[in-house]
Amino acid sequence: MERNKMNQNRNGLFLAASAFFLVVIAACSAPKTLSYSNPAQREEISWELVFQQAGKVELTHLITGEVLPNRKDLINLSNSESSKYPTGDVWLKNVTLLLRHESKGDFLINTGYDASYSTNAHGKIGGLMANRTWKARQNPGNDLVSLLKEHQAKPHTIFLENWNPDHTASIPNLPKDITYISGAGERYLNVPLLFHAPFLKGLSPIRQIDFSTAKKVDKLGPVIDILGDQSIWAISAPGFTKGQLAFLIVSKHGPVLYTGEAITTKFQFQHGVEAGRVADREQAIQSLQMLRNFVKKYPQVKVIYGKEI
Secondary structure, eight states: OHHHHHHHHHHHHHHHHHHHHHHHHHHSSSEEEEEOOOOOSSSSSOHHHHHHOOOOOEEEEEEEEEEEEEHHHSSTSSSGGGSSOOOOOEEEEEEEEEETTTTEEEEOOOOOOOOGGTTTTTTTSSSGGGSOOOOOOOOTTOOOHHHHTTTOOOOOOEEEEEOOHHTTTTGGGGGGEEEEEEETOOOOOBBBTBBOTTTTTTOOEEEEOOOOOOOEEEEEEEEEEESSSSSSSEEEEEETHHHHHHOOOOTTTEEEEGGGSSSOOHHHHTTEEEEEEEEOHHHHHHHHHHHHHHHHHHHTTTEEEESOO
């Protein structure tokens, strides 16, 4: 009996040490980060005046594939409204936005899937926990690199709403001189043997937006005028992930709110149901309501959801 207990203790210590070792390796392989240098911000911001200006951005959707979410991850099943969500398989779109600024060039929000997803439901994600990611599918030729060639687009800056693989998988296939910008506090999901998704490996430091000194604007809280010309706004919408971003784009066809995975589907927006798997539930609910309230006050704003157009 005593020997069995000693063996159990040794096994427990071995597993704890192994887990610690893997976490340390993952932390050491995480991408370097720098603070994003915000351009000069206006003292007063009126959305009515912002929306009256001529749009500088042409917005195009690039759908790099579809994803089959796990229901309990997608929506909070403890919310009474969740019972109204369709049963059965519901494939959603993996959305990348191409933003073509009339004087500042091409930008992307997210990178979407690379070509490996046309033959593998988990792309190049490996490890013992790879099958825990949502299954994806992609028609050949719908990978990001092919779509950029089709649109003759050459993005020099990419905004990442978060660091999850569905938004970063194409990074290794893109030019190395691209600038990447995200929210602060994102978690790098790349643990040897368990979950191998090294899409951020070898990047020059990711610029992280610091909202701590950002002006809180009507219905949206802290926002940053990313380019300084009121054309593309980053919105702090934490909860789904710690640094989750949403974006407001003043396009040539009117204002567009991209909710990102702060609100993944139209159903969640309409019924007020946050995601099931979140980093911080209270923040996720607050971000969901914040974006809903903004659209309620400014109904002229078109909404693009994290996984639906």
